[in-house]
Amino acid sequence: MIDLRTIAILRDFGPERSRTYAERCWAAGMDLVEVPVQGEAGWSSLEAVADAAAGRAFGAGTVLSTDDAKHAIDLGASVLISPGTDPIILELAASRGVVALPGVMTPSDVSVAVQHGVGAVKLFPASVVGPAWISALSGPFPGVGVVAVGGIGIGNAADYLRAGAVGVGFGGSVVELLETEDPADVVAGLHGLIRPPR
Template structure:
């Protein structure tokens, strides 16, 4: 298991989110992501019927040595469920001190969601220096650029409304990782994502959003 989110996203400019998919389809798209070079996959479990999909993708990921996370984790029960299923990390839409503490006590990396400077500051006080900026498309690329000034030690994972058409812009604006969902089902977008991955992983890439 990874020690923290910072280690988990090291060298990972793109993360896949497989939301509202039945198990077979989720495994198919997870495999597409892994084949493309996207090692990080998240399966949200906002409803009970999503749990079988998370379980199936975790099993498929274990066979390939890929970490799979549980998303939309907003309760103690979901934290325990994620642990029981063998999730490598958890993700939340917002910042919840209880969830942060439970995950830390359990030794599972947690990625909390934020959308304001105050929430970033609160996350840092809780020991979270990697946060999910959500919804990224609403916040906009200028917001990501602006946050680098007061929070140079915080890494942002851009989530919400990200696809192949704007992923590179968010990375250039300062996001360390971008999370894509429906783009994985579109072969044309997959080609663009492949180019983004290749560009971000070139040696000596020291632009905004590079791994620190």
């Protein structure tokens, strides 16, 4: 079982910086390092993180096609993260034994994910709808975990977790988190706010 309580999204850092930031994120106790795989630079960065992982969890982000999904799995990614809910990618992930984290924005998106056996979804972009969306959707979908991504930072991550999110993703704000006095303490504090889905 892969925890998705805190996700570091390493977009556009390049291979060497991605490897360095991945190491720092894992050292701080973050559960998952995600590398969006848009373009050649994205794939090179994912390869660098894969080389450094040594059994630690990493995933491929912005997975938009089955070719992307297969390539990421071949590199060792254990999580496929997408901006939307694509049934074909969900089915491929299930058949290959990896976790799919599809992006959702509507109840219909969540319903499609649930029908494909997905246990957690990515609310994206979370800042557009706010924490109240998570509380509202827990009624019709009580067993689905929601990971809030998009516009999440140190200042508002706790709000989403208190609203019932099972995780948060730090994109552009991940460097800010790592530059705090004690990143591990920040991450542990966030983990302490998480309640399992009903």
